[in-house]
Amino acid sequence: MTAGAGSSAYGDATTLLHPILEAGLTNVGFHAICDPEAALKAQEAGVGNTVRLKLGGKVDPSIGGAPLDVTGEVVTLSSGHFIAYGPIGGGTWRNHGLSALLRIDGVEVVVIxxxxxxxxxxxxxxxxxxxxxxxxxxxxxxxxxxxxFEPIARNVIEVDTGALSTKNFLARLYKHIRRPIWPLDDI
Incomplete structure (x- = not known):
């Protein structure tokens, strides 16, 4: 299992999905690419049909990677409403809006x-x-x-893709900040 972005990032970064697809990995589950346009195109295509679309990378391609030209099978469509049952918010309703599961070669990508x-x-x-x-x-x-996810993982690998939500604070340009400040400076 690998972990990537969070902390109010756009959610449409493709910098990790792209090499996974390029490598031809199989039996992969990928959560998620936030792309309302792609979810709508999947809905228009319908379950069981093939759809060609530009996936992710639409908010700021310079930070999270460009949109990927993909062709995939629409496996599932959903309103995006579900009940969480895990340790964080178990028993509560969540809403990811129109959602789709696309099977792109051996990778099942959740689109929200x-x-x-x-x-x-x-x-x-x-x-x-x-x-x-x-x-x-x-x-x-x-x-x-x-x-x-850790309880079901054999191994967890944290990945910093360099997208908007990076742990590398020095990778961002800060214009309006008093210096010195930790963790940017040794203090």
């Missing part, structure tokens, strides 16, 4: 309309994906994924 980081297994199961049966799960979350 309302941005939200991965914190609950139901974000997969509500779309018909059993996260226990995936060889690799990719979840975009800074740390909130841990409670739900």
């Amino acid at each position: 309309t309302n941005n939200g980081q991965a914190t609950d297994l139901a974000q997969f199961t509500s779309l018909g994906v059993d996260p226990h049966r995936k060889s690799t799960l990719v979840v975009k979350s800074m740390q909130h994924f841990c409670a739900a």
